[in-house]
Amino acid sequence: xxxxxxxxxxxxxxxxxxxxxxxxxxxxxxxxxxxxxxxxxxxxxxxxxxxxxxxxxxxxxxxxxxxxxxxxxxxxxxxxxxxxxxxxxxxxxxxxxxxxxxxxxxxxxxxxxxxxxxxxxxxxxxxxxxxxxxxxxxxxxxxxxxxxxxxxxxxxxxxxxxxxxxxxxxxxxxxxxxxxxxxxxxxxxxxxxxxxxxxxxxxxxxxxxxxxxxxxxxxxxxxxxxxxxxxxxxxxxxxxxxxxxxxxxxxxxxxxxxxxxxxxxxxxxxxxxxxxxxxxxxxxxxxxxxxxxxxxxxxxxxxxxxxxxxxxxxxxxxxxxxxxxxxxxxxxxxxxxxxxxxxxxxxxxxxxxxxxxxxxxxxx
Amino acid sequence: xxxxxxxxxxxxxxxxxxxxxxxxxxxxxxxxxxxxxxxxxxxxxxxxxxxxxxxxxxxxxxxxxxxxxxxxxxxxxxxxxxxxxxxxxxxxxxxxxxxxxxxxxxxxxxxxxxxxxxxxxxxxxxxxxxxxxxxxxxxxxxxxxxxxxxxxxxxxxxxxxxxxxxxxxxxxxxxxxxxxxxxxxxxxxxxxxxxxxxxxxxxxxxxxxxxxxxxxxxxxxxxxxxxxxxxxxxxxxxxxxxxxxxxxxxxxxxxxxxxxxxxxxxxxxxxxxxxxxxxxxxxxxxxxxxxxxxxxxxxxxxxxxxxxxxx
Amino acid sequence: xxxxxxxxxxxxxxxxxxxxxxxxxxxxxxxxxxxxxxxxxxxxxxxxxxxxxxxxxxxxxxxxxxxxxxxxxxxxxxxxxxxxxxxxxxxxxxxxxxxxxxxxxxxxxxxxxxxxxxxxxxxxxxxxxxxxxxxxxxxxxxxxxxxxxxxxxxxxxxxxxxxxxxxxxxxxxxxxxxxxxxxxxxxxxxxxxxxxxxxxxxxxxxxxxxxxxxxxxxxxxxxxxxxxxxxxxxxxxxxxxx
Numbered sequence: 001x002x003x004x005x006x007x008x009x010x011x012x013x014x015x016x017x018x019x020x021x022x023x024x025x026x027x028x029x030x031x032x033x034x035x036x037x038x039x040x041x042x043x044x045x046x047x048x049x050x051x052x053x054x055x056x057x058x059x060x061x062x063x064x065x066x067x068x069x070x071x072x073x074x075x076x077x078x079x080x081x082x083x084x085x086x087x088x089x090x091x092x093x094x095x096x097x098x099x100x101x102x103x104x105x106x107x108x109x110x111x112x113x114x115x116x117x118x119x120x121x122x123x124x125x126x127x128x129x130x131x132x133x134x135x136x137x138x139x140x141x142x143x144x145x146x147x148x149x150x151x152x153x154x155x156x157x158x159x160x161x162x163x164x165x166x167x168x169x170x171x172x173x174x175x176x177x178x179x180x181x182x183x184x185x186x187x188x189x190x191x192x193x194x195x196x197x198x199x200x201x202x203x204x205x206x207x208x209x210x211x212x213x214x215x216x217x218x219x220x221x222x223x224x225x226x227x228x229x230x231x232x233x234x235x236x237x238x239x240x241x242x243x244x245x246x247x248x249x250x251x252x253x254x255x256x257x258x259x260x261x262x263x264x265x266x267x268x269x270x271x272x273x274x275x276x277x278x279x280x281x282x283x284x285x286x287x288x289x290x291x292x293x294x295x296x297x298x299x300x301x302x303x304x305x306x307x308x309x310x311x312x313x314x315x316x317x318x319x320x321x322x323x324x325x326x327x328x329x330x331x332x333x334x335x336x337x338x339x340x341x342x343x344x345x346x347x348x349x350x351x352x353x354x355x356x357x358x359x360x361x362x363x364x
Numbered sequence: 365x366x367x368x369x370x371x372x373x374x375x376x377x378x379x380x381x382x383x384x385x386x387x388x389x390x391x392x393x394x395x396x397x398x399x400x401x402x403x404x405x406x407x408x409x410x411x412x413x414x415x416x417x418x419x420x421x422x423x424x425x426x427x428x429x430x431x432x433x434x435x436x437x438x439x440x441x442x443x444x445x446x447x448x449x450x451x452x453x454x455x456x457x458x459x460x461x462x463x464x465x466x467x468x469x470x471x472x473x474x475x476x477x478x479x480x481x482x483x484x485x486x487x488x489x490x491x492x493x494x495x496x497x498x499x500x501x502x503x504x505x506x507x508x509x510x511x512x513x514x515x516x517x518x519x520x521x522x523x524x525x526x527x528x529x530x531x532x533x534x535x536x537x538x539x540x541x542x543x544x545x546x547x548x549x550x551x552x553x554x555x556x557x558x559x560x561x562x563x564x565x566x567x568x569x570x571x572x573x574x575x576x577x578x579x580x581x582x583x584x585x586x587x588x589x590x591x592x593x594x595x596x597x598x599x600x601x602x603x604x605x606x607x608x609x610x611x612x613x614x615x616x617x618x619x620x621x622x623x624x625x626x627x628x629x630x631x632x633x634x635x636x637x638x639x640x641x642x643x644x645x646x647x648x649x650x651x652x653x654x655x656x657x658x659x660x661x662x663x664x665x666x667x668x669x670x671x672x673x674x675x
Numbered sequence: 676x677x678x679x680x681x682x683x684x685x686x687x688x689x690x691x692x693x694x695x696x697x698x699x700x701x702x703x704x705x706x707x708x709x710x711x712x713x714x715x716x717x718x719x720x721x722x723x724x725x726x727x728x729x730x731x732x733x734x735x736x737x738x739x740x741x742x743x744x745x746x747x748x749x750x751x752x753x754x755x756x757x758x759x760x761x762x763x764x765x766x767x768x769x770x771x772x773x774x775x776x777x778x779x780x781x782x783x784x785x786x787x788x789x790x791x792x793x794x795x796x797x798x799x800x801x802x803x804x805x806x807x808x809x810x811x812x813x814x815x816x817x818x819x820x821x822x823x824x825x826x827x828x829x830x831x832x833x834x835x836x837x838x839x840x841x842x843x844x845x846x847x848x849x850x851x852x853x854x855x856x857x858x859x860x861x862x863x864x865x866x867x868x869x870x871x872x873x874x875x876x877x878x879x880x881x882x883x884x885x886x887x888x889x890x891x892x893x894x895x896x897x898x899x900x901x902x903x904x905x906x907x908x909x910x911x912x913x914x915x916x917x
């Protein structure tokens with residue numbers, strides 16, 4: 001009865017604050033479109049030049065393979081200085097086919113071509129390298145040589161054969177937006193009551209601390225799930241990201257993840273004095289770490305050890321593994337046990353700490 | 365009137381280095397309107413919060429309705445209604461939604477809902493504004509709504525922290541009518557105000573200053589028993605006259621009220637009319653007046669030596 | 676020939692649609708007078724003040740302030756008005772001096788005058804750190820006095836105090852009023868609105884407004900005599916026939 005009272009009241013707050021509501025639903029949509037289209041990590045038409053010192057049938061075949069690829073655009077080499085070309089960003093790659101290329105191939109000898117890549121943007125460089133490898137593979141198929149096919153290339157492209165960046169953007173955005181929204185929502189809602197003075201009235205009422213917490217969490221949990229659904233739907237409809245695993249499992253983890261964020265928000269609000277402080281802290285403590293340290297955009301394995309250790313306390317890191325696992329790999333619960341345990345651990349710690357803190361606040 | 369429902373002895377409370385309450389004792393009967401009067405930071409709100417068990421006293425002890433303020437917080441909170449100094453209702457909820465919310469969180473049986481609402485609407489006359497958002501109500505109506513919410517669980521004691529600040533005189537008159545009605549129903553109302561015209565409407569007042577109680581008693585009694593005589597001086601050009609009087613060696617304080625000069629003697633002695641005329645001019649007229657509570661309050665502050673002699 | 680009146684209002688009316696907020700009021704305030712303006716919420720006080728300050732155009736009627744027509748010379752009128760309300764119009768995150776500097780910029784106050792005002796404020800508050808303490812750190816009573824000083828920085832002949840003492844304790848209020856009397860003695864006209872009837876007693880003369888009309892005008896003593904009551908609260912309630 002009293003609990004229902006709080007839940008109803010929170011829903012009124014949510015429904016009447018139209019601006020926040022719109023931001024809440026528009027923000028994920030805009031972010032998705034921004035990350036999905038504007039920040040598209042797939043690059044096309046990478047300008048390259050080619051130096052062919054072999055002038056053989058094989059070297060011409062290789063050049064044709066690069067010409068036929070959507071990724072590369074060969075621009076004519078006017079004997080300009082390579083350094084200048086790279087410097088002006090006129091080209092982003094340069095292929096050198098050495099003399100003796102065809103000879104070595106015919107003799108079944110290991111053969112090398114040199115591929116120089118502009119690595120001023122390391123992400124692009126990695127992608128260009130992968131495209132070059134793929135083109136090389138294509139070339140080998142073309143000429144019927146099989147023995148040098150590197151095994152690793154096959155692995156790189158599993159679960160995402162076209163290397164679509166949206167495939168890992170959508171789970172990443174889900175992780176980012178959900179933690180941000182949930183943390184922000186709860187951190188503000190309690191501080192607002194403190195600021196308005198209504199918290200005092202709740203304090204002297206016969207309400208128990210758990211009633212206030214649950215009454216506050218339930219509406220925002222539902223709201224967050226709704227936002228999560230929108231993100232997944234946009235991903236599936238707009239970007240054709242598959243959900244290969246169980247939807248039920250996905251929702252289970254979404255719920256768990258939201259709980260982590262909501263209880264983290266509660267923790268913030270027990271410390272913050274004003275809504276601005278709470279909001280800023282919620283944003284700072286969720287957005288940046290999730291963006292940088294959760295393996296969302298930057299691969300964790302490439303980071304210094306210290307950052308890798310820090311990444312273990314970022315809930316999004318585990319959620320990302322889970323979501324990618326469910327959406328792209330059809331993982332089962334057992335296969336996701338380790339990251340799930342981590343997530344459950346986080347939720348439990350946050351909930352215990354925040355209710356304890358809140359309880360002492362209420363009863364002091 | 366003999367039975368005291370709030371009894372506090374030697375309460376002290378310190379914030380950092382400021383003595384918010386400096387060993388204060390109060391003893392409050394039921395069915396009365398009790399005024400806590402004094403400037404900001406005098407300790408009124410702190411004492412109210414200690415009674416509400418929202419703050420814990422550093423020293424001293426006390427009971428509210430027979431329950432210890434230290435150990436029986438929940439029991440006390442059940443019987444107290446509180447209206448904080450700032451308007452503390454949900455401004456984005458309607459009148460009815462606010463009332464319903466407080467009905468629910470006080471865990472009153474649902475069967476009583478209709479009866480309760482009828483009773484409260486009859487009391488606050490806000491029925492026509494049921495669906496108005498609380499934030500859109502006028503100052504006076506907000507206060508009535510806040511009072512109604514504080515009354516939801518039928519508390520024996522009502523604690524109102526400066527409820528009429530910024531409220532217009534008509535609404536204030538209505539608000540006081542409501543308080544008197546509550547008193548006649550047997551409730552005890554604790555009200556704080558910086559305005560001394562409101563103090564006159566209380567049954568018993570405590571005058572606070574710097575964490576201490578300067579004076580207490582029935583308002584009329586405080587005025588009639590005040591021993592320092594007050595005079596009113598009328599003259600055509602009051603400001604120069606007042607300046608002359610202030611510079612003189614007379615044992616009195618002079619200050620302006622409208623276009624007359626008020627004079628509070630520093631001792632119980634009568635003033636020398638002749639001497640005043642000599643200083644301020646012959647055309648002045650002097651007559652003895654009954655001081656207002658405000659005159660007395662400000663006069664008490666001018667006499668730091670006597671502040672400690674509190675009874 | 677200088678007139679002795681600081682403010683004259685003649686047959687002033689303001690209608691919002693079919694609702695008449697101010698209904699044909701006339702009023703004269705003399706120079707140096709402390710004039711009270713009382714009324715319940717919605718009585719038309721605020722609308723009247725907004726029209727006097729040239730913030731709102733009247734439906735009909737004339738207002739003359741310090742010899743200027745409010746309708747025809749609104750900008751000149753604004754320079755002659757100081758306005759202070761219950762909500763501090765000061766920047767809490769600036770120092771008191773920075774607040775003064777800002778307002779003197781707005782009103783084109785000469786630097787010498789600003790320096791003098793700063794000195795006066797420091798002497799009045801007995802504080803010498805007014806350039807490195809934030810306004811929000813000042814006690815309420817001090818903020819009030821800072822607000823008053825700032826309101827007066829361009830030396831306006833007429834001062835509007837719109838519920839300026841709401842929430843201020845008796846001691847702070849008395850000090851505030853001592854200052855008001857000083858200003859009045861120095862020839863400034865002070866126009867006061869308040870909800871508190873003990874403050875109404877402090878005014879030289881006052882008007883009571885009800886439902887858009889001025890229902891009573893007189894000195895506090897005259898009005899108390901007229902209704903044969905002892906307090907302004909009773910005068911007020913009888914005047915509006917509550």
